[in-house]
Amino acid sequence: MTATLVDAVSTWALLTTPQQQPGVSVDLSVSYMKAVKVGDIIVIDAQTLKCGRTLAFLTVDIKSKTNGQLVAQGKHTKFIGS
Template sequence: MDIKGVSGILQKMIDHGGHDTILKKVQIVEVKDDGTCKAELHIDQEHTNIFGTLHGGYIATLVDIITSLALFAHPRQGKGVSVNLNVSYLKPAKKGDDIVIEATTSKAGRTLAYLDCKIYIKQSCELVATASHCKFIRED
């Protein structure tokens, strides 16, 4: 799946009107058919906690969604549900920062996919978080 297709899936999620509307400012900037997806976000007030830093729950949501989109870009693509999601928070990102979210498909087997993600500040390349995500792939 190409960048247009992946961006279209993200837009459908946003348009659904549920929790995913918080992703409306996320921009997909690169998609590769090996199961890689790169997105960017300018951190605004709505993405921060009381301390003015990117909310940890929002980081986990970014990991969940962007890794899922990376799986759609993989030849094994398929709908899936999360089995496990692990995030390591390394450095705070602040309001006004631009961040990059890079997700890769490490392995996509018959029923499980393993994905990795890193989030970093675009200007300095400092890591904000690293993550791993395991998804069960459903057969349709």
């Protein structure tokens, strides 16, 4: 589920750039730092680090809303060229 969240949320972040293209995944990785229990509330923050002519680089931080600790971090590279 976490990888799906990283994929979807980073794609939505990419749609807010001037190119407004969802792109195609080239690479996606997720690092898991801490377990989350059913019922825990999380906060997801996505950022487009760089959006070039053909590739976009994005990160997604998933944090616990209770204490702000990083639960997981995703990195996503997308092809956006034609």
